Amino acid sequence: xxxxxxxxxxxxxxxxxxxxxxxxxxxxxxxxxxxxxxxxxxxxxxxxxxxxxxxxxxxxxxxxxxxxxxxxxxxxxxxxxxxxxxxxxxxxxxxxxxxxxxxxxxxxxxxxxxxxxxxxxxxxxxxxxxxxxxxxxxxxxxxxxxxxxxxxxxxxxxxxxxxxxxxxxxxxxxxxxxxxxxxxxxxxxxxxxxxxxxxxxxxxxxxxxxxxxxxxxxxxxxxxxxxxxxxxxxxxxxxxxxxxxxxxxxxxxxxxxxxx
Numbered sequence: 001x002x003x004x005x006x007x008x009x010x011x012x013x014x015x016x017x018x019x020x021x022x023x024x025x026x027x028x029x030x031x032x033x034x035x036x037x038x039x040x041x042x043x044x045x046x047x048x049x050x051x052x053x054x055x056x057x058x059x060x061x062x063x064x065x066x067x068x069x070x071x072x073x074x075x076x077x078x079x080x081x082x083x084x085x086x087x088x089x090x091x092x093x094x095x096x097x098x099x100x101x102x103x104x105x106x107x108x109x110x111x112x113x114x115x116x117x118x119x120x121x122x123x124x125x126x127x128x129x130x131x132x133x134x135x136x137x138x139x140x141x142x143x144x145x146x147x148x149x150x151x152x153x154x155x156x157x158x159x160x161x162x163x164x165x166x167x168x169x170x171x172x173x174x175x176x177x178x179x180x181x182x183x184x185x186x187x188x189x190x191x192x193x194x195x196x197x198x199x200x201x202x203x204x205x206x207x208x209x210x211x212x213x214x215x216x217x218x219x220x221x222x223x224x225x226x227x228x229x230x231x232x233x234x235x236x237x238x239x240x241x242x243x244x245x246x247x248x249x250x251x252x253x254x255x256x257x258x259x260x
Contacts, residue, residue: 003140010040018049027052028063035070036091041141043071044162062086071162074100076119101136105158113151
């Protein structure tokens with residue numbers, strides 16, 4: 001089963017649990033279970049449930065804030081607001097650090113070890129690489145290459161996180177700009193194709209004109225050769241007649257002897 005299908009099934013399961021929760025404490029338990037699950041990395045559908053949003057302003061509102069943190073935040077965000085949030089379980093800490101890697105990979109495909117160690121509260125490179133391999137790559141949420149020489153993690157793939165508030169509009173604008181750029185590029189390509197077609201027609205016409213001129217030159221040369229040969233034959237014929245006449249004139253005539 002691929003990660004997307006597994007995520008979908010888990011989300012459906014927790015949405016059903018949260019929708020059927022009879023009270024706020026039961027909803028808080030669902031939030032804790034969802035944010036601790038080792039294979040769940042998307043929380044927007046759970047966060048959008050009306051009864052989850054009704055936790056706002058109640059004594060269990062901290063669990064709503066916790067769910068928002070796992071949907072959009074990072075380990076650094078938790079540390080900055082730890083006094084207003086429930087204390088995290090070990091599985092939740094691990095999950096939030098995994099989500100932190102996904103957030104960093106959204107904007108940069110080359111993550112320096114120093115930045116990762118700082119954002120994840122990791123003290124050495126060995127511990128960092130073990131975390132990236134065992135908890136991120138084996139989990140299927142990222143793929144990449146560990147570069148010990150350059151001290152960085154080169155990201156080849158990273159699972160997407162839930163969209164933050166306002167991020168959808170920014171993504172739509174980015175896609176609109178990309179679409180506009182693509183359309184302009186397409187127009188430019190089409191113009192170049194038309195130009196190339198026109199040049200091809202010009203080249204074909206030029207080639208045809210050259211071939212016709214070559215044929216004309218060949219015909220002219222052939223005719224000239226024929227005329228030359230015929231002229232040469234006529235000259236030779238005339239010269240032969242003169243020589244025969246001259247030879248006849250210089251030949252001594254026979255004397256006729258009288259018949260006795």
